[in-house]
Amino acid sequence: RWLHWLNRNSRRGSRRNIIAHYDLGNALFERLLDPTMMYSAALFESPEQSLEEAQLNKLARICRKLDLRPGDHLLEIGTGWGSLAIYAASHYGCQVTTTTL
Secondary structure, three states: OHHHHHOOOOHHHHHHHHHHHHOOOHHHHHHHOOOOOOOOOOOOOOOOOOHHHHHHHHHHHHHHHHOOOOOOEEEEEOOOOOHHHHHHHHHHOOEEEEEOO
């Protein structure tokens, strides 16, 4: 509990936690993640699918639900490595504005 208290998400603690997370570097995440570099929930449509295929399924579903079309403008907040932005722009021809830490 004491260690958790030291890492609490106060203004100062949040800044420290964010810096510690993002300073891990891409090399670690490249070993843990698929090429999309996403670590949020994947969408496995069958047990045989790879993590990368499941992550691409997720991106496709998001874009379909948004009914993206060429000329649309997508605002993405919390980009991470930009997988959604790249997917939406390349597969749906929309403009993407994105921001992240």
